[in-house]
Amino acid sequence: MNSETTYLTDLAAVLWPCGGLLGPGDRGMRHLVRRDRGNQYLPVPNARNPRVILPAHDRAAATRGIASFAQGHSFRERMRTLLLTGAFATGLAPLLLRDRLYVGAGPGIEHALALALDRELAIAIHVGPPRANRKPVLLLLTPGGRTIGYAKVAVNDLTSRLVRSETRALRHLADSRLRDVTVPRLLYEGEWNGHPLLVQEALPVGDQTDRPTRRQLLRCVTQIVGLARVRRRRLSDSPYRRTLEERILRLGARPEASPLRAALRRLPDVHIPFGAWHGDLTRWNIASTARRAFVWDWERLAMDAPAGFDALHYDLNECVQAGVHPGVHRWLESGSRLLRDPLMSETGVRSHTVSTVMALYLIDLATRYLHDRQDESGGHLAAVDDWLLPALDGLQERAAHEALHRV
Numbered sequence: 504m505n506s507e508t509t510y511l512t513d514l515a516a517v518l519w520p521c522g523g524l525l526g527p528g529d530r531g532m533r534h535l536v537r538r539d540r541g542n543q544y545l546p547v548p549n550a551r552n553p554r555v556i557l558p559a560h561d562r563a564a565a566t567r568g569i570a571s572f573a574q575g576h577s578f579r580e581r582m583r584t585l586l587l588t589g590a591f592a593t594g595l596a597p598l599l600l601r602d603r604l605y606v607g608a609g610p611g612i613e614h615a616l617a618l619a620l621d622r623e624l625a626i627a628i629h630v631g632p633p634r635a636n637r638k639p640v641l642l643l644l645t646p647g648g649r650t651i652g653y654a655k656v657a658v659n660d661l662t663s664r665l666v667r668s669e670t671r672a673l674r675h676l677a678d679s680r681l682r683d684v685t686v687p688r689l690l691y692e693g694e695w696n697g698h699p700l701l702v703q704e705a706l707p708v709g710d711q712t713d714r715p716t717r718r719q720l721l722r723c724v725t726q727i728v729g730l731a732r733v734r735r736r737r738l739s740d741s742p743y744r745r746t747l748e749e750r751i752l753r754l755g756a757r758p759e760a761s762p763l764r765a766a767l768r769r770l771p772d773v774h775i776p777f778g779a780w781h782g783d784l785t786r787w788n789i790a791s792t793a794r795r796a797f798v799w800d801w802e803r804l805a806m807d808a809p810a811g812f813d814a815l816h817y818d819l820n821e822c823v824q825a826g827v828h829p830g831v832h833r834w835l836e837s838g839s840r841l842l843r844d845p846l847m848s849e850t851g852v853r854s855h856t857v858s859t860v861m862a863l864y865l866i867d868l869a870t871r872y873l874h875d876r877q878d879e880s881g882g883h884l885a886a887v888d889d890w891l892l893p894a895l896d897g898l899q900e901r902a903a904h905e906a907l908h909r910v
Contacts, residue, residue: 521609550602563648568627669802712790728778754843771906774852858901
């Protein structure tokens with residue numbers, strides 16, 4: 504049993520208190536689950552590398568789950584989605600996929616959600632790649648396969664904080680007016696099996712939406728910045744800087760803490776606009792039309808950060824798709840161009856502060872990764888000392904030059 508199959512059985516214990524058993528889809532196991540009146544789920548592509556967990560004998564829910572959780576950003580991914588969707592739609596998937604997650608009889612997460620929403624439903628589960636903040640995202644469907652919403656269930660201390668944080672964020676956003684940005688409504692909050700649980704509506708994202716263009720992205724970013732009252736402050740006087748330094752101090756004896764603290768203290772003391780930021784705006788959390796952006800996953804929402812952080816975060820994650828080191832090199836230039844865009848100037852970002860804001864973003868990101876122990880989960884951006892600290896050194900020099908030669 505590898506770490507992923509262990510994660511799968513641990514996850515089953517959270518979602519179904521009666522527990523789950525991994526096994527092959529043979530006649531003996533099927534007879535056992537029928538006798539106990541349990542359910543079968545299919546880990547896809549397999550139990551050693553689960554990305555989604557789909558009901559074995561609910562074609563509509565499984566097919567919809569594949570389509571909803573597919574990234575679809577490359578030809579290979581689109582072809583894989585097409586093949587899987589066809590296999591489930593025709594009923595061949597249970598014959599082709601060997602691994603099963605057998606869930607015993609008794610009330611499980613499906614029953615709890617059905618009671619909470621007062622309607623019959625089926626579920627498909629997104630697991631995603633190994634990360635410190637990985638948690639199950641449940642697609643909630645009517646028996647006919649129509650999407651009702653999404654549920655998130657915490658599985659540990661970190662994900663408990665994130666689920667509670669997103670619940671608070673959705674409550675706050677319900678009272679906010681974003682002119683061209685749609686956010687999901689909070690449908691339910693509570694607990695399941697001792698873990699925080701939230702349910703949010705599904706946004707109307709589909710064939711009519713796509714990744715945002717540069718202008719659509721910046722329009723969305725500037726509106727998110729305005730969720731808080733934008734204040735222009737000297738960096739040394741800002742509550743943000745004090746909070747960031749405190750977060751670095753809480754890293755304790757970690758070897759990365761000292762260079763991060765030194766980098767923060769060496770940045771020029773320029774005036775910067777501070778407002779809100781989504782905290783994890785990437786291609787996986789936003790879709791756009793020509794007139795509107797649809798944004799979800801608000802668990803990192805913060806109301807006091809340098810304007811432009813969301814644009815930098817989105818751009819960095821785009822740049823590193825083909826490799827971290829060449830991607831970061833591109834981001835050092837493309838991120839700078841984004842912050843110098845006339846749309847960003849409307850938030851108060853000035854050209855002589857661009858590299859300072861970029862350096863602050865990297866310091867903030869590194870501190871987050873280290874607190875969340877993302878470096879232990881092997882994420883492609885999580886090795887802070889491998890790429891982030893060297894990039895930070897160059898940005899400090901640029902920041903000092905920009906501040907000195909302010910126009």
